[in-house]
Amino acid sequence: MAATVTLQVYFRSIFFTNNAVLRSFQRKSWRHCSTSVNIYNDRDPAPVFFSENVQTILKKITGTDFNKVFRQRFDEKKLSPPEYKFMTDEELKQKMKNAERLSSKILQMPPVLKERQAISNILSRDPAITGFENCKFVFTDITYGLPDRKRLVVVRDPDGTLRQASWEEAERMNQIYNPRPGRKLKPPKLFQEEHLTNVLERGEYEFVLDSACAQFEPDDPEYLRITSVVYESVDKKRCYQLLHSTRHYGPLCFYLTWNKKIENLLISLLQQEKLEACADIVRLYQLIHTDCKSKMINVDPNQHLELLKAYVEHDSLQQQQLQLAIQAYQEIVRERQQYNENVKTAHGL
Amino acid sequence: MPFPAAGGARVPLRTAKCIRFARHGCANRPFYHIVVMDKKSPRQGHVIEQLGTWDPLVNAHGEKLCSINLERTTYWISKGALISEGCSMLLGLAGLLPIHPRVYLLAWRNRRAAAAQKVQEKEDAAQVEN
Amino acid sequence: MFRRLLCTFNTLSSHTATPTPLLRIIDANPVRCSLVTSTRLRCKASEEGEVQEERDPTKDRSRVIPVETSMKYIKSEAYHTTYGSDPVWKIYRRNFKGAFPPRKTRKTCIRAKMIATGNPCPICRDEYLVLDYRNVDLLKQFISEHNGAILSYSMTNICQRRHKELQVAVLKARDYGLLTYDVPFREYEYSEYYTPSKNDNKLTT
Numbered sequence: 001m002a003a004t005v006t007l008q009v010y011f012r013s014i015f016f017t018n019n020a021v022l023r024s025f026q027r028k029s030w031r032h033c034s035t036s037v038n039i040y041n042d043r044d045p046a047p048v049f050f051s052e053n054v055q056t057i058l059k060k061i062t063g064t065d066f067n068k069v070f071r072q073r074f075d076e077k078k079l080s081p082p083e084y085k086f087m088t089d090e091e092l093k094q095k096m097k098n099a100e101r102l103s104s105k106i107l108q109m110p111p112v113l114k115e116r117q118a119i120s121n122i123l124s125r126d127p128a129i130t131g132f133e134n135c136k137f138v139f140t141d142i143t144y145g146l147p148d149r150k151r152l153v154v155v156r157d158p159d160g161t162l163r164q165a166s167w168e169e170a171e172r173m174n175q176i177y178n179p180r181p182g183r184k185l186k187p188p189k190l191f192q193e194e195h196l197t198n199v200l201e202r203g204e205y206e207f208v209l210d211s212a213c214a215q216f217e218p219d220d221p222e223y224l225r226i227t228s229v230v231y232e233s234v235d236k237k238r239c240y241q242l243l244h245s246t247r248h249y250g251p252l253c254f255y256l257t258w259n260k261k262i263e264n265l266l267i268s269l270l271q272q273e274k275l276e277a278c279a280d281i282v283r284l285y286q287l288i289h290t291d292c293k294s295k296m297i298n299v300d301p302n303q304h305l306e307l308l309k310a311y312v313e314h315d316s317l318q319q320q321q322l323q324l325a326i327q328a329y330q331e332i333v334r335e336r337q338q339y340n341e342n343v344k345t346a347h348g349l
Numbered sequence: 350m351p352f353p354a355a356g357g358a359r360v361p362l363r364t365a366k367c368i369r370f371a372r373h374g375c376a377n378r379p380f381y382h383i384v385v386m387d388k389k390s391p392r393q394g395h396v397i398e399q400l401g402t403w404d405p406l407v408n409a410h411g412e413k414l415c416s417i418n419l420e421r422t423t424y425w426i427s428k429g430a431l432i433s434e435g436c437s438m439l440l441g442l443a444g445l446l447p448i449h450p451r452v453y454l455l456a457w458r459n460r461r462a463a464a465a466q467k468v469q470e471k472e473d474a475a476q477v478e479n
Numbered sequence: 480m481f482r483r484l485l486c487t488f489n490t491l492s493s494h495t496a497t498p499t500p501l502l503r504i505i506d507a508n509p510v511r512c513s514l515v516t517s518t519r520l521r522c523k524a525s526e527e528g529e530v531q532e533e534r535d536p537t538k539d540r541s542r543v544i545p546v547e548t549s550m551k552y553i554k555s556e557a558y559h560t561t562y563g564s565d566p567v568w569k570i571y572r573r574n575f576k577g578a579f580p581p582r583k584t585r586k587t588c589i590r591a592k593m594i595a596t597g598n599p600c601p602i603c604r605d606e607y608l609v610l611d612y613r614n615v616d617l618l619k620q621f622i623s624e625h626n627g628a629i630l631s632y633s634m635t636n637i638c639q640r641r642h643k644e645l646q647v648a649v650l651k652a653r654d655y656g657l658l659t660y661d662v663p664f665r666e667y668e669y670s671e672y673y674t675p676s677k678n679d680n681k682l683t684t
Contacts, residue, residue, distance in 0.1 A: 046673045074627025075661040106664070111672045123444055131463065132456035136412045139443040142401060143420040149671055152419070155412075156442045169412075177416050182663035190656030199656040207659040214662045218672065 039224045040114050040258070049112040049254060054287055058250035061280050062107055065245035069103045109250040113219040121164040129160040138165065140173045148174045149217075171217070182214030191215070191226055200233045209248045231255045238268050257285050263318040266308070267325045273332070279304035282311045289315075305330075351393075354382060358395035361387060368425060369433035370403065371396060379405055383417065383436060385425050400425070403439060415439060538594040540606065549609035553616045558607075566620035567608060568601040568635040584632050587640040600638040602645075610644045612651035615658060621645055627660045 048054055087095065137156040153165035153173050165173065175185050189195055190211065199208055208230050216223035231252050234240060243249045256262050262281055269278045286295045293314035299306045305326075312322045352358070354373065360366075365388035372392060374380030383401040386394060401417040408414065422445065426432070432440065434451065441448040552558055562570070573580055574597075588596050588603035602608050608617060621630050621637075629649055632642045652658040 047675070050669065050673050050675060072625070073661045074659075075663065076626055076628040079626055105666070108667060110665075111667055111669060113672055126448060129442075129448060129452055129456045131460040132452055133413070135407045137439075137442050138412045138414050140414070140416040141419045142416045143418050147668065147671055154444060156444075162442075162444050172410075173414070173416075176414070180665070182665065188654045188656070190654065195656050199659075204656070204659050207662070208656070210662040213665050218667070 039221075039228055040112070044114045045112050045254070045258060046114060048288055051287075054254075054284065057280050057284050057287070058109060058254060059104075059107075061253060061277050061284075062109075062247075062249045063245045064100070064103050064107065066099060066103065068245040069106055070099070107245070107247050109247055110213050111218045112251050112254055115221050115224055116167060116217075116219040119164050119166055119170075123154065123162045123164065126160040126162070130158065132158075132160075134158055138169065138173060140177055142177055148178065148180075151178075167217075167220070180214070182211070184215065187215050187222070191222065196226070196229065200230065203237070203239065203242065205230050205234055205239075205242055206246055206248065209243075227251070228255065235261060235264055238264055240265055240268055241272075253281060253284065254288075257281065257288050260285075260289070260317065263316060263322055266322060270325045270329045273329065275304045275308070275329070279307045282307050285311065285315070352395040354396065354399065356384070356396045356398040358387070358390075358397045360397055364388065366397065366425065366428070366430040367433060368400065368422070368430050368436050370435055381405070383415075383422075383439075385430060388431060398425070415443065417443060417445070419445070534593070539592070540589050540594060540603075541592040542606070544607055544609055546609050546611040546613050549607050549611070550614055550616065552607040553614070561605075566635075567605065567617070568620070568637065571601045571604075571636055573636050574598045580633075582633075583639060584636055584642070585638050588638045589640075600636060600641060602637050602641045610641065610648045612648045612655060612657065614648070615652060618645070618649055618652055618658060622649065622658070 136158065139154050139156070141152040143151075151170070151174060153170040154162060155165045155169065156162050172185065174180075175183055188211065190199060190208070196208070209227060212223055212226045212230075216226075234243065234252060235256060240249075240252070243252055253262075253265070256265055262285060266278050266281060269275075269281070282294075283301070286292055294310040297310050297314070299310050301307065308326065312319055312326065316322050354371070366385055367388045368383065368385055370381040370392075371384045371386070372379060373382055381403040382396070382399050383403055384396045385398045385400060386396055398421060399418075400422050401415065403416075404414045406413070417440070422440070432446075434449070437446055438449040438452050440446045441452060573584070575581060584600065585596065588594060588599035594603065602610065610617065612618075621635055622628070623630055629646060632639070635642075637645065649658060653660060
């Protein structure tokens, strides 16, 4: 068993480093990919991610801690003094409802997509105009009300071919003619390898993910690289709680589940005694990996512990550690029960 | 008081309208708006509508940038607006119109000049050797 | 006005061969004249090469302090005894006439690599405070703890040149990810990225 596991890991690492090397050749010189990161390449995650069941599970495990969702924002906006009000119960309920609606907007998850295909759409060739100019002509359609991705950008090359602009060119044009707040014409130096590691060491995961969202499209290979590096680093340091109740928690869980790395996440959740979240993640696992063994066994989906145990027995890669964590959890629960009973008997109830 | 760059001029009936450039930018840094104007109005006159921009200087990526509002341009062309030579060259390169004959002519001249220069250089090199 | 007076004086002196006194007072108020031109006099003297040692070491700013030194200094005991845990601008007070301070702070405190004022701004007065994007501890003192904006010079009282340097350093530090802030929120339109086809319904059921 252990041998097969190591073999699997070995193969996986070879596969992904190869990909990384290829990609680094394609990209510019500073976009090197030294850490082996898993990116959605072999299978398209979009249909799974956008399916209703997965979305509900991801939203549920994200959690809505209002203190974290509506935290103080360092966005240079002018502050207004807080208001204190007396409210009836109905008004309070209404306010809470509004807050929930707003929080669901703030917690909207960035879409998880496959790496986009390069555009090579040649519209026409006209070799008779070679020599007219030595530079490219870039034409952007600025028709009102078009979304960025549907905007037509065409390039006339010096050799007379008229083609659709590549993603990079089109994004640059979009930022020039239709600037989006937070996006810069040149990507910030923060995304370069050496600076990124520095920021991640300080644990500013949300900042990096937020700025990656603002700068890149969600199917940009650079975005996928950065997010996976951040997720790997979170997984390594096991500080999942930092991203809890943010819009990135869902994609983080999705990434870990997709790459079958949920053991550490499950253990840390068990240590915080969040059994329901564990069960949700196992359910997510079963939805993503439809051919997993634990799905074949019929377990009552309301029995969280049974679900978790079935997963540990059949699909887990680190059975022993997980089992230990489950035992510890059960012991804590049992002790607490015992303690409560003792208190009750002492009170003579 | 200059006219607003974005347009707003009265649309006179039965006069020729023209799609052409209006120069913005400053000394030694040309920048043009592609605009619809009355044919007889001056270059910096009151614009009926702005259709796009044209930056004739090459940027750091080796590109010349042009933006066109395709929806409004096709509308004005369908209304029978005239198109100035520079604009129709540009729209031809963009693939909206057939390529302007002057583009072919200029390209041919440039190629001829380049070939002539090459021959000249060869001759010079031969002379230096002798 | 004084500068103009001095200039005319300089041109005059260059034309005439006879040695002239360094300063000729051409103002109704002699006290004002002498006050303003004292540093100028010293500068002029140093240019002539006669009294170069007279550059006041406490006011000389010709030495360039590397950022690393400054970063080390901010963490040192010396810094702590001087400023405590307060930001460097906290214990500084502007000098101004009347009840209201001028709208803007002075343009610069350092002219010709010398401190040209009696009350230099909190950054100019301490040689070892260097505004640079790597000097994050210093930059953080000039950023609002409530909304992350750069504090106004009306609050920090630093001179206009230092304020500009501060703005550049903060933007650069943000670009390098040394200073974190909240990026503008981006809302996604899911339909732009994915439209469910009929085959995908199998997955949801």
